[in-house]
Amino acid sequence: MNSSGSTKERILAAAEVLFAQRGFDGASLRQLTAAAGVNLAAVNYHFGSKEKLVEQVFRRRLDALNASRLAALSRIAGAPDTSVEDVLDAYIRPALDLSHDGSGSLFMRVLARAFAEHDDTLRQFLSANYGHVMRQFTAEFARLLPQLSKPELYWRIDLVTGALTHAMSGFGMIQRKSDVSEHAHREQTAQHLIRFAAAGLSHP
Amino acid sequence: MNSSGSTKERILAAAEVLFAQRGFDGASLRQLTAAAGVNLAAVNYHFGSKEKLVEQVFRRRLDALNASRLAALSRIAGAPDTSVEDVLDAYIRPALDLSHDGSGSLFMRVLARAFAEHDDTLRQFLSANYGHVMRQFTAEFARLLPQLSKPELYWRIDLVTGALTHAMSGFGMIQRKSDVSEHAHREQTAQHLIRFAAAGLSHP
């Protein structure tokens, strides 16, 4: 018996794992369809091409992830007692929750690869579909850090993005100790990230 | 007429550019030798395989880069008036200087790709050959930040590495303005990086 889910869904799940492990070029459709337990031709039938499959791998996660981020942000944006840490939490926690559900944790690696790829097509796709999320978060940071000039704020957010991508994709040197549960480790990661990023954003 | 340098050197230079642009899998030996103006068979003759060529691309830059970092560190390590910013400067400035010389700036992208690849062979190579550099810098940070526990310090250095890799490989959203010279832009990058990282490392 094949794993659960439709053919499309099984292809997407297998693609996420293999793209994280081997990259977009490194993972072939043959490996991918074999892992999904579907026929080689199924990818082109359901998605049209490998490139379109890549887009759908992003869409599957990012639609929910960024909606969750914006929902969390809307609950605190503009409030008088909101802190920089709160805004960072709204951005980071949805990604953390994602990593609890099965292979979701690997998606952050896929995202990190997309950053490193510098592929214009992919970057335009991400910017066109999810750019408004970053803009809303930036606006809230600007409200909370009025002493920073626009260029200065952009610099700092850019550096936070780097630290965040690095940490969330788990390619740091810190390895989870075997006596720490996966959940506790993720929570610890979030706390370190938030405090570090808040310090970097807020320093005089 | 072919570009300057020996065949080996021209292959290495072309490989650096293409690996940065297209990745290790994405750049083929055919594109690479065509760009270098050498015969397809030259790569296997001079390097043995594509994988060994990748190693040499790293060696060509990292030997000098890390020697320069350690030299800068040795001039300040252990001194009573050394600051966290000084140590960060010792680490970052050599990478900055590298980017002044021709295609050297692209090497930081190659390095960022290596991080994203998660390839064990490559990671072991980097750790075995250049791990001592990170250890010496970590020791100096530990001296300057005695209030931090070892795990806490490792966390923060890891996050700094993420921000640094992100910024130095230039895939941030901040684009250089046309009225700012490349040199001035790099200097500005370094200043932002150092202050940001120092804040993230030192916060209570």
Added chain:
DNA sequence: GTCTATATTCCGATAGAC
């Protein structure tokens, strides 16, 4: 929708002439 079979292109690597 799923399959087999195949078209076409490209890959890394090497043999052997010069």
Added chain:
DNA sequence: GTCTATCGGAATATAGAC
């Protein structure tokens, strides 16, 4: 050391039977 020619295989993609 450099070249041509090619091997053996794997890549994406598609045509057409079921």
